[in-house]
Amino acid sequence: MQPAEQKPFSPSNGAAGADIIDVTLQGFRAEVMEESLRRLVLIDFWAPWCGPCKQLTPILEKVVASLRGRVRLAKMDIDKYPQIAEKLGIQSIPAVVAFQNGQMVDGFMGALPEGEIRAFIDRWLGPAGPDVEALFAEAQALLESGESDAAEAVFAQILGVEPEHAGALAGVARVRIAQGALAAARELLDAIPAQHANVPAVAAARAALALQEQAGAVGDLAYLLARVENVPTDHQARYDLAVALNAAGRRDGAAQELLNIIKRERSWNDDSARKLLLQFFDSWGPVDPTTRSARRQLSSLLFS
CATH class of the missing domain: 1.25.40 (Serine Threonine Protein Phosphatase 5, Tetratricopeptide repeat)
Incomplete structure (x- = not known):
């Protein structure tokens, strides 16, 4: 029985869009030299037969992807394109060279751990910008x-x-x-x-x-409270009261008024109470405590 054919190792192409590319001799000037005028570019010199390259390249890709466009990783197969490696004096692989402002500025050889790779990049990248998602x-x-x-x-x-x-x-x-x-x-x-x-x-x-x-058209909160208290079956007044309570920031009260309508007359006014409650949920967000509580109560009413 013949052993299964082994596919040659090839680092993934385009793992982070234009931030991670395979570069050719023809594309070197535009994709490395010119791109380095805008941001730091790392060239990863590798070959399919190189064992340590298989360890280093995935780490490089992970680090570059985490930097969200601040660095480009250009991977060059020296078996296909030996000219650039020879010109830069690369004698063994894996080897990584950093380009900035159109010039080679630094480099290292061997499969370094992630922490050392980040430290290498930080020397040339400068301080990171704000974490937008954390700020949001x-x-x-x-x-x-x-x-x-x-x-x-x-x-x-x-x-x-x-x-x-x-x-x-x-x-x-x-x-x-x-x-x-x-x-x-x-x-x-x-x-x-x-x-x-x-x-x-x-x-x-x-x-x-x-x-x-909508709250601007439903009337005074005190007036609506009095109407509902005097005529508990006045669903329109209760609906308007829910709108006014929500506008006043009283979410629990607003939800309870609508749940009261649904409990008394589920299909009132073409299911208006349920539709408004869902609109409240959209406004409050799925993790809001009132959303969670009212959603559970709504499910209990609808499926009881």
Whole structure:
């Protein structure tokens, strides 16, 4: 029985888009020299027969991918393209050479561990920029806790790095909603490209704006409370009360009024109470405690 044919080792191509490429002799000037004018470029000299290359290349790819576009990794098979390695004095592999501003600036040989590779890159890369996703999580938490001014400052920091960050734009819109500046909030949301419509923060901001606009038409909160107390079967008054309570930040009360309607008359007004409750969920977000609690109660009512 013949042993299974072994496919030659080849590092993965395009694991992080244009950040990780296979480079040829013909593409070396554009993909390495010219690209190094914009960012640090590492050249990974390897060959299919090189055992240590199989250890080093995946680590290089992991590190470069984690840097989110700040570094390019250009992999060159020296069996196919020996000219560049010879010109740079590469005598054994694996070998990694760093290019910056069109020139070779540093290099190392052998399969280094991840920590040493990161330290090598850091010498030339300089300090990392802000962690946008961590900032976004911080801003969202501030917004949820009612600290709108602090949240806006963090959203502004994000937009300084990524001016088209859909979540941050939606976050500023939420701040404007909290301030009562509904027209400004709508302008911000309308400026977000359509392809980002399903980003959770954008959908939540749109739902919050629609609810706040609706709240302006339902009347005084005290008046609605009195109507519901005097006529418990007045579903429209209870529906309007839920809208007003939500606008006042009283989420639990708003959810309970709608659940009351569903319990009394599930299909009232073409299922309006359930539809509004789902709109509340979109606005509050899936991890909000009121969303979780009300969703469980809704399921219990619908499937009992």
